[in-house]
Amino acid sequence: xxxxxxxxxxxxxxxxxxxxxxxxxxxxIGPIGVMLLLFGMLGYFSIPAAEDTxxxxxxxxxxxxxxxxxxxxxxxxxxxxxxxxxxxxxxEFDLSIGSMIGFAGACMAMTLRWGFAILIPYISFDGxxxxxxxxxxxxxxxxxxxxxxxxxxxTLTFGWLQxxxxxxxxxxxxxxxLGGLFFLRGLTEVTLRAFNKKPNQSAGxxxxxxxxxxxxxxxxxxxxxxxxxxxxxxxxxxxxxxxxSLPADLVAKITExxxxxxxxxxxxxxxxxxxKGVKPLENALENAINxxxxxxxNAIKDKIANFKINPVPPKDVTEVDIAxxxxxxxxxxxxxxxxxxxxxxEPVFDWLYFPIDWNVNNFGNQFAPGLYSCVMIWxxxxxxxxxxxxxxQAGNWIYSTGGNLSAAQANGVPTNKVKISLFVFSAFCATxxxxxxxxxxxxxxxxxxxxxxxxxxxxxxxxxxxxxxxxGTILGIIVGAFIFxxxxxxxxxxPGIDGSFYRVFLGGVIVLSAMLNENIxxxxxxxx
Amino acid sequence: xxxxxxxxxxxxxxxxxxxxxxxxxxxxxxxxxxxxxxALLGDNGAGKSTLIKILSGVFPATSGDxxxxxxxxxxxxxxxxxxxxxxxxxxxxxxxxxxxxxxxFFLGRELRTFNNPFGLMKMKEMDRIASxxxxxxxxxxxxxxxxxGTMSGGQRQTLAIARAIYFGAKVLxxxxxxxxxxxxxxxxxxxxxxxxxxxxxxxxxxxxxxEIHARLIADRFTFLSLGEVIGSGTANDLAGDDIKTxxxxxxxxxxxxxxxxxx
Numbered sequence: 001x002x003x004x005x006x007x008x009x010x011x012x013x014x015x016x017x018x019x020x021x022x023x024x025x026x027x028x029i030g031p032i033g034v035m036l037l038l039f040g041m042l043g044y045f046s047i048p049a050a051e052d053t054x055x056x057x058x059x060x061x062x063x064x065x066x067x068x069x070x071x072x073x074x075x076x077x078x079x080x081x082x083x084x085x086x087x088x089x090x091x092e093f094d095l096s097i098g099s100m101i102g103f104a105g106a107c108m109a110m111t112l113r114w115g116f117a118i119l120i121p122y123i124s125f126d127g128x129x130x131x132x133x134x135x136x137x138x139x140x141x142x143x144x145x146x147x148x149x150x151x152x153x154x155t156l157t158f159g160w161l162q163x164x165x166x167x168x169x170x171x172x173x174x175x176x177x178l179g180g181l182f183f184l185r186g187l188t189e190v191t192l193r194a195f196n197k198k199p200n201q202s203a204g205x206x207x208x209x210x211x212x213x214x215x216x217x218x219x220x221x222x223x224x225x226x227x228x229x230x231x232x233x234x235x236x237x238x239x240x241x242x243x244x245s246l247p248a249d250l251v252a253k254i255t256e257x258x259x260x261x262x263x264x265x266x267x268x269x270x271x272x273x274x275x276k277g278v279k280p281l282e283n284a285l286e287n288a289i290n291x292x293x294x295x296x297x298n299a300i301k302d303k304i305a306n307f308k309i310n311p312v313p314p315k316d317v318t319e320v321d322i323a324x325x326x327x328x329x330x331x332x333x334x335x336x337x338x339x340x341x342x343x344x345x346e347p348v349f350d351w352l353y354f355p356i357d358w359n360v361n362n363f364g365n366q367f368a369p370g371l372y373s374c375v376m377i378w379x380x381x382x383x384x385x386x387x388x389x390x391x392x393q394a395g396n397w398i399y400s401t402g403g404n405l406s407a408a409q410a411n412g413v414p415t416n417k418v419k420i421s422l423f424v425f426s427a428f429c430a431t432x433x434x435x436x437x438x439x440x441x442x443x444x445x446x447x448x449x450x451x452x453x454x455x456x457x458x459x460x461x462x463x464x465x466x467x468x469x470x471x472g473t474i475l476g477i478i479v480g481a482f483i484f485x486x487x488x489x490x491x492x493x494x495p496g497i498d499g500s501f502y503r504v505f506l507g508g509v510i511v512l513s514a515m516l517n518e519n520i521x522x523x524x525x526x527x528x
Numbered sequence: 529x530x531x532x533x534x535x536x537x538x539x540x541x542x543x544x545x546x547x548x549x550x551x552x553x554x555x556x557x558x559x560x561x562x563x564x565x566x567a568l569l570g571d572n573g574a575g576k577s578t579l580i581k582i583l584s585g586v587f588p589a590t591s592g593d594x595x596x597x598x599x600x601x602x603x604x605x606x607x608x609x610x611x612x613x614x615x616x617x618x619x620x621x622x623x624x625x626x627x628x629x630x631x632x633f634f635l636g637r638e639l640r641t642f643n644n645p646f647g648l649m650k651m652k653e654m655d656r657i658a659s660x661x662x663x664x665x666x667x668x669x670x671x672x673x674x675x676x677g678t679m680s681g682g683q684r685q686t687l688a689i690a691r692a693i694y695f696g697a698k699v700l701x702x703x704x705x706x707x708x709x710x711x712x713x714x715x716x717x718x719x720x721x722x723x724x725x726x727x728x729x730x731x732x733x734x735x736x737x738x739e740i741h742a743r744l745i746a747d748r749f750t751f752l753s754l755g756e757v758i759g760s761g762t763a764n765d766l767a768g769d770d771i772k773t774x775x776x777x778x779x780x781x782x783x784x785x786x787x788x789x790x791x
Contacts (some may be wrong), residue, residue, distance in 0.1 A: 387648070388646060391648050392645065392648055394645040395649075396631050396635065399631070400635055403624035403627060406620065406622070407622040407624050407635070412607060412610075413635065521626070
């Protein structure tokens, strides 16, 4: 053995990393490529037929409203795939997410609508044996924060129970949470029908409506707490009194903005009318060209060139308008409801309309008021999950619980606690999803969240989570949610194609991703 | 290297274990000294695994006594044994192949900023310690962030041993560390064991089937057969032939040749 071979170390056999190798060996690189492709598709296919451009950002998918709606779909899915993904990394499954969404939404809506009480039944002997109820707690009306808290008590307990059953019995979580899927959906329907029955009905409805628009309740002096829409419907005299009571600089600011809007709307109307007025002339020109009548062609061309209509005058800004605009700026009284169901980034979207002149629809009005609040919640949850998974001890425990359970146990990792906590977290994510829906649309339905558990798992798998556990990142889960949501939207815009083709596409992507993930996992395990 | 005058680091007195009617261990006396490699040899079913599982706290002994530096101890769990300074490196090494060297090195005992599982890990410090501790017993890892799955079997052994030592193991129990490894990696592991031995204050219990490996590095031998000690002594006490014979459980291995001819 010569001396050169003597000093050679095992570590020498690892080639030094090339500069970009670190980027390309990351498991998210494939999904990110697919995501960018879908971004392009969404942009390109959503370009209106009349416009002749290749710029994907000209498409409807990327106008203000498009961004608002797409991000809503993506972030709602993103919230639940965080819960599902973390659980898969720890080696378990949760199929009850979808039913949990329905259950949580119904629970929240019912407590908001009818209040909450804990009754203890007992047998009474006064006047014959019968059941009576002792009211332990009775809350009415229930505030949003209390409704969410009560719902969390139920959902987190159920998540804990599922986790407890899985770790204590050693049953596959697939079967335990499959039970949860049916149990919760059934429980939701049964409860809703029981509570939601009008006297003249034999079976109640599984939909809860007539919940006030809590996120839009404002505090208006003289009227107390009032819904924004109701405030705008007040008698005109009252509204103009309100406008008069405002400070002058605020009035000036609102007036400037309203005049801008009035001018934009008038311009848009003028444009539409011009297009309408020119249309018959253009038809006539076409006929003239067909009949090769040189004189007529020139005459009509001349007419088209000189075609003018009187510009539509902008609408006057009245005190009522100012008062209504002012009402829009008043903050919500209930910030909890606003946190889940309201809008965010409104100042930015206002700024994009005035003065940037981008966030404008075809009729000259502001297109999107802001982003849905669930986007912010998704971002917050993602950041927290990222820090926990990749930077904390808990994250290392999650990876090792899914990667090698016996190794984790041998090193003193409380694997049962890890698993149960993640079942609870999955239930938490489903509840947050439900809260976002309930406070946004102010209704709940027993069918809400159907199949969401599978979408969440699909998004996680697409994002590079390995089904056997121990492998995956939060960035991957985020990208997975983007791919799922973008595919849904992009295929909708492809002309002459059935919207359901996105499912066909995603089916292929899921299997391909799973194959790719398995390949990466094997490479890391040293099996290739 | 005779240190018989010292107090043994760990000593078992008449240790016995019964599983119902079956006697797995029938009164085993064992003395382990710091700085020594103590080879525990015996055929399958001799009671080696039972013995190390009692020592590492997996289950309690039916009777008998374990003494650490002269004091009697009782282990209720593997945690107790590990707190008392007994580090066990099992055959499967208790490593998560999908995560990095550092994450495995500190698995379950991560350095963190707050005393809470949600405290941030001190990743840089952990990287540094993991590299340094592995270098101490002879393996330079190129990148402490490389997944354990990409390491060779020998390197994984080293990682598991370095981890046990760093977290306070005074007695290191190595359960067949060279089985299931290639020739070259077996040599690596033996070198690692030698380096640990040379640290001087750590006692090593080496369980092995490989007589050659035992003879290469062990200072003291104990032979088990059918739950009893059938021979023990220092490397100098035992002549070469004895080891082979005792390992086979005391029967004359030489007869095997004749028996095979007769088949």
